[in-house]
Amino acid sequence: MSDNSSRKKIKVKAGIESRTIHVDYLARVEGEGAMYIKTKGDKVEEVQLKIFEPPRFFEALLCGREFYDAPDITARICGICPVAYQTSSVNAMENGLQAKLPFHLKQLRRLMYCGEWIESHTLHVLMLHAPDFLGYQDVIQMAKSHADIVKRGLRLKKAGNELISLLGGREIHPINVKVGGFYHLPKKSRLVALKESLKQARDDAEHIVRWVNGFEFPALERAYECVALTHPEEYAIAEGQIASTSGLQIDVKEFENYFEEQHVPHSTALHAVIKNRGSYLVGPMARYNLNQDKLSPIVKEVVNSIGFEKRCSNPFRSIIIRALEVLYACDEALRIIDRYEWETALPSVPLEKRAAIGYGASEAPRGLLYHRYRLDDKGLIKEARIVPPTSQNQKSIEEDLQDFVSRNLSLSDEELTWKCEQTIRNYDPCISCSAHFLKLKRLYV
Amino acid sequence: MSEIIVVGIGNPARGDDAAGWAVIDKLEKRIPEEIELSKQRGDFSALMEIFASHDSVYLVDACLSDAPPGSWKRLDGLQEALKVEKKETSTHALSIPEAIALSRELDQLPKTLIIYAIAGSRFQITSGLSPAVAGKIESIARSILNEKEIQACMKKV
Numbered sequence: 214m215s216d217n218s219s220r221k222k223i224k225v226k227a228g229i230e231s232r233t234i235h236v237d238y239l240a241r242v243e244g245e246g247a248m249y250i251k252t253k254g255d256k257v258e259e260v261q262l263k264i265f266e267p268p269r270f271f272e273a274l275l276c277g278r279e280f281y282d283a284p285d286i287t288a289r290i291c292g293i294c295p296v297a298y299q300t301s302s303v304n305a306m307e308n309g310l311q312a313k314l315p316f317h318l319k320q321l322r323r324l325m326y327c328g329e330w331i332e333s334h335t336l337h338v339l340m341l342h343a344p345d346f347l348g349y350q351d352v353i354q355m356a357k358s359h360a361d362i363v364k365r366g367l368r369l370k371k372a373g374n375e376l377i378s379l380l381g382g383r384e385i386h387p388i389n390v391k392v393g394g395f396y397h398l399p400k401k402s403r404l405v406a407l408k409e410s411l412k413q414a415r416d417d418a419e420h421i422v423r424w425v426n427g428f429e430f431p432a433l434e435r436a437y438e439c440v441a442l443t444h445p446e447e448y449a450i451a452e453g454q455i456a457s458t459s460g461l462q463i464d465v466k467e468f469e470n471y472f473e474e475q476h477v478p479h480s481t482a483l484h485a486v487i488k489n490r491g492s493y494l495v496g497p498m499a500r501y502n503l504n505q506d507k508l509s510p511i512v513k514e515v516v517n518s519i520g521f522e523k524r525c526s527n528p529f530r531s532i533i534i535r536a537l538e539v540l541y542a543c544d545e546a547l548r549i550i551d552r553y554e555w556e557t558a559l560p561s562v563p564l565e566k567r568a569a570i571g572y573g574a575s576e577a578p579r580g581l582l583y584h585r586y587r588l589d590d591k592g593l594i595k596e597a598r599i600v601p602p603t604s605q606n607q608k609s610i611e612e613d614l615q616d617f618v619s620r621n622l623s624l625s626d627e628e629l630t631w632k633c634e635q636t637i638r639n640y641d642p643c644i645s646c647s648a649h650f651l652k653l654k655r656l657y658v
Numbered sequence: 659m660s661e662i663i664v665v666g667i668g669n670p671a672r673g674d675d676a677a678g679w680a681v682i683d684k685l686e687k688r689i690p691e692e693i694e695l696s697k698q699r700g701d702f703s704a705l706m707e708i709f710a711s712h713d714s715v716y717l718v719d720a721c722l723s724d725a726p727p728g729s730w731k732r733l734d735g736l737q738e739a740l741k742v743e744k745k746e747t748s749t750h751a752l753s754i755p756e757a758i759a760l761s762r763e764l765d766q767l768p769k770t771l772i773i774y775a776i777a778g779s780r781f782q783i784t785s786g787l788s789p790a791v792a793g794k795i796e797s798i799a800r801s802i803l804n805e806k807e808i809q810a811c812m813k814k815v
Contacts, residue, residue, distance in 0.1 A: 340752070353756060356763035364764060370703045385699060 231258075232626065246642070248633060249479070250618055260614045262607055262637065264480040275597040280306050280566070280588050281392050287584070287599065288386045291643060293336070296329040296377060297577030299390040300451050301599075305584040306392040308466070309571020310564050317555035318394045318562070321380060322451045324549045325387070326575070327542040328376025330450070331369060331414065332384075333578040334497075334535045334542075337641040338425065339366035342532050345635040346428040362424060365417035369539065372414035375407055376546060394561030404550045411547050418540035419515055425536050426519045430529040431632060433617050437526065437609060438487060439499035442576050448507040448541060449500070451575050456503055457493065466572035468583050474600060485605040492608035495580025496640060497534040498525050509548070512541045528613055528639040535641070566592035577602050579641050603642045610640055662811060663694040663712045664802060665705070667719040667754070673785035674727070674778025677720040677795065680787060681774070684799035690815040693808060702752035702760075709761045714770035716802055719754065720778040720791070727779035728790030730798055735771035772805070774798050 231253040247263040271290055275283060283302040288295035300322055307314060314322075339362065340352045349355040356363045374384040379399050381387020389396050440461070442453030455471075456462045463471060472493075474483035487493050502524055508516070521533060568590040574583045580602030587596040613636050621629060664685060666678030679697050686695060694712075698704055700719075708715060717735070725731075733740065740755035752760060754773070761767045776798065779788045787795070802808060 352752075353759045353763055356760055360764050363760070367703055367706060371707065374701075374703070385701065 246637075248614070248637065250614060250633060252618065252622060255619075255622055257615050257619045260611045260618065261479045262610050262614070264482040264607070272597045272599055275586075275594050278594050280310070280586070280592045280594060283584075283586065283594065283597075284390050284392065285386075285388065288390075290599070290601075292385055293333050293643065294329060294577045294579070294582075295386050296326050296381065296390075297575055297582050298599075299387065300326060300575040301573045301577075301582045301584040302586075303390060303392050304452060304465075304573025304575060305571040305586050306573070306588075307564075307571070308573055309569035309586060309588055310392070310567060311569075312393050312562050312564050314394065314562060315558070317558050318560075319452070320549050320552075321395065321398065321555075322390075323447075324546055325377060325380040325390070326450045327546040327549070328373045328380070330373070330542040330578055331418075331539055331546075332373030332377070333641075334539045335366050335369040335373065335421075337578075337638075338421065338532055338535050338539070339363060342535075342635075342638050342641070343425065343428075345631075345638060346425075346430075346532070362421065365420060368410070369414045369417050369421075369543075372407070372410045372543070375410065379403055379407065391561055393564045394559070396560060398556055398558065398560045401553050401556050404553050408547060408550060411543055411550070415511075415540065415543040415547065418536065418543050419511075422515055422533065422536040422540055423519060425532050426521070428532070430527060431617070431621075431635075433528060433613065433620070433636075434526045435528060435609075435613060435616060437494035437499070438490065438492075439502045440487075440493045440495050440581060440605075441500040441503045442574060442581060443504055444507070446507075448504050448509075448545070449576055453574075453576075455574065455581070457487075458499075458502055459490075461487075464572075465574045465583070468572065468574070468600070469585070469598075472583075472600070472605075474604065480607065482604045482607060483600075484608050485600060486608060492612055493605065494609050495602045495605045496531070497538050497578075497580075498528065498531045499580060500576060501525060501534045501537070508537075508541055509544045511544050512537055515540060528636065531639050566590065579603060579643055580605060601643070603640070606640050606642065610637055610642065613639070661713040662692070662716075662807060663696055663708060663714070664689070664716045665696045665698055665708060665718070667698050667700050667705075667717060669699060671783055673780040673782050674720045674776075674788055674791045675781050676787055677776050677778065677791050677798075678718040680792070680795045681718045681798050681802070684795055685802065688799070688803060689808070690812055692811055692815065700754070702754075702757040705754065705757045706761050706764075706766065709758075709768050709771070710764075710766035712768050714772075714807055715768045716772045716774070716805065716808075717754070718774040718776070718798060718802075720781075721775045723775075723777035725777045726790070727777050727788055728794045730774060730776040730794055732801065733773040733775060735773045736767060740773070770807070774802065 233251050235249050249261040251259040284299040287298040287302045290298050344351055344355045378384045382389040439458040442449035443456040444453035473488055474485045477484050570587045572585050583600040585598040586594055589595050617636050666682035668675040668678035670676045670679050682695050682697050
């Protein structure tokens with residue numbers, strides 16, 4: 214059952230009246246987090262997703278640096294979603310410096326982002342999350358009975374990595390993205406060479422959608438306010454406006470008017486809330502619920518053929534949406550490559566330094582990623598603000614746990630612990646990303 | 659794709675973690691073209707692909723060890739149970755022992771898998787190789803050059 218080997222310890226104190234489930238180290242999530250649940254009788258008294266990964270000071274680190282350093286520095290926040298950090302940072306800088314990117318550069322940004330969705334989602338769906346549903350300790354155990362699926366997953370991950378390598382210069386922490394575009398554009402022949410592996414990847418992705426759709430899903434329906442970027446012409450990935458299922462529709466620059474981050478004592482990451490409303494959900498489920506009409510015909514056909522709901526509110530079923538987004542990203546990558554005719558076009562647009570505030574967002578695999586920078590007239594960063602998806606989802610994760618535990622108190626401690634960890638992994642949380650911030654308070658006496 | 663590959667794993671900016679790459683640099687002009695040399699950063703899927711597509715794989719990597727810095731060991735990756743490093747959390751990646759275990763389940767291991775593990779002492783950014791590790795890079799390179807099948811390949815050329 215549960216993967217105890219990768220934790221320091223699990224404390225389960227059972228009694229007639231109360232019990233405490235405390236997982237000191239969450240396995241199969243990125244970064245350092247713990248879970249604490251206290252129940253009394255048939256009531257859940259306390260739920261905490263504890264993030265104790267040390268703050269990483271990125272926002273402070275950016276201050277005083279040139280505006281063009283932002284994509285390379287922020288890419289280091291995460292090894293699994295660096296394209297998201299680069300894209301949100303260049304979006305913000307280009308917004309502040311009033312640079313308008315031509316269509317071909319936007320398409321290439323989107324293509325590179327497809328690579329990240331493919332490799333990041335595949336890793337989570339197959340290597341980290343699927344074992345939960347099938348009762349395996351990890352992917353190595355799962356591979357004993359599902360070798361074909363794991364091989365498909367590895368092929369998919371490779372296809373995603375190849376896209377990022379070609380457009381980004383290398384697959385981890387790419388180096389080819391710059392404010393204003395790219396340093397170099399790829400030759401058409403090199404992109405066309407990826408088509409075969411992407412077609413195979415698309416087949417593999419469809420197979421995996423159908424496979425995960427066959428899992429058994431614990432019952433849990435939640436009334437989330439879903440928040441994601443939307444775009445009038447495409448399934449929003451690298452740009453768009455911010456929308457919610459409660460009718461919010463705002464420009465990215467208005468983000469901080471509607472959302473705020475709060476300190477909580479048990480977490481080194483901030484908790485984000487919608488002002489005056491509370492928790493909200495970002496990520497694949499939010500995107501699907503808001504933007505499914507923009508999915509490509511191939512993906513819509515698969516959605517229909519598996520009978521997937523129009524509005525998903527069971528967080529355990531997010532694994533199906535993640536798999537659908539892998540399918541979409543493969544299909545979208547092929548579409549962009551087929552239309553690629555820009556190898557002799559300019560790789561970037563000129564920029565003019567100016568004092569400005571720039572706002573940018575994009576859809577990281579785990580959800581909305583917001584950046585804001587204030588620049589001085591020399592192009593130096595004076596202030597940086599980054600709101601990653603995991604800190605936005607933390608409150609929803611805790612509420613999911615609260616809801617799930619209160620409905621499942623009859624489960625054994627071991628089973629409940631397992632299911633609670635699975636509940637957290639529904640979010641593919643990236644704890645390292647969420648603990649990037651610094652709040653420095655100086656007291657002058 | 660050649661049948662034999664020597665893979666250095668590491669990060670050149672992270673002190674003794676650069677040991678794997680340093681060994682590859684030492685081998686560059688001393689090994690025939692028939693033998694592939696590769697520098698990797700440890701991505702498990704890339705490593706598994708290398709396992710699946712070569713008959714013989716020689717890995718060089720720095721490790722944390724109780725042994726004195728610079729001491730190194732030649733391990734048979736197919737026979738010896740490798741200890742998974744203390745890992746309380748997944749970093750969205752598999753370790754080398756886990757990558758080997760997963761490749762085994764997928765029946766995608768090479769026929770030969772030798773691991774040269776060298777004990778490092780410092781892994782901070784831009785700290786460079788420690789003198790203890792730097793002093794052993796040549797001896798690891800020589801040991802690889804003396805591997806039977808690498809010798810056989812060199813004699814053929």
